[in-house]
Amino acid sequence: MNCRFCKLDPKRNKMIFSTKNFVFFLDNFPIIKGHSLLAPKNHIRKESKIPKDQWSEYIELSNKAYQYIKKKYSRYPLVFINAPQDQSVKHFHKHFIPGYFGYLGVSKALTNFLKENKNV
Ligand SMILES: [Zn+2]
Secondary structure: OOOOOOOOOOOOOOEEEEOOOEEEEEOOOOOOOOOEEEEEOOOOOOHHHOOHHHHHHHHHHHHHHHHHHHHHHOOOEEEEOOOHHHOOOOOOOEEEEEOOOHHHHHHHHHHHHHHHOOOO
16 A cells, blocks of 8 residues: 555654654645644544554544644644545544634635635
């Protein structure tokens, strides 16, 4: 299988931290500076498919990632998961984006995105 997130390479991907089953790293195609991703090391398609025995590890790393973004960028992150059919890499990943979207948040970001990408 040719999956970029199954073959994360520390030479090409800036790792922030990892645990036994998950990794948190900078997105190579960031929407804005600091855009980071949390992903399982194994090829999993959806959050609901994370094995039960890895769930607490996943939640702990999610919390750590959240605090990391807050501390490093002085803003709480916008956190989201694209629907499986809309993932650019078909391997589960959760986005953490330093909160630059203001109080309109996702709605504003999506409106801007759709204006700039009329063919989407
Ligand atoms: Zn994968």
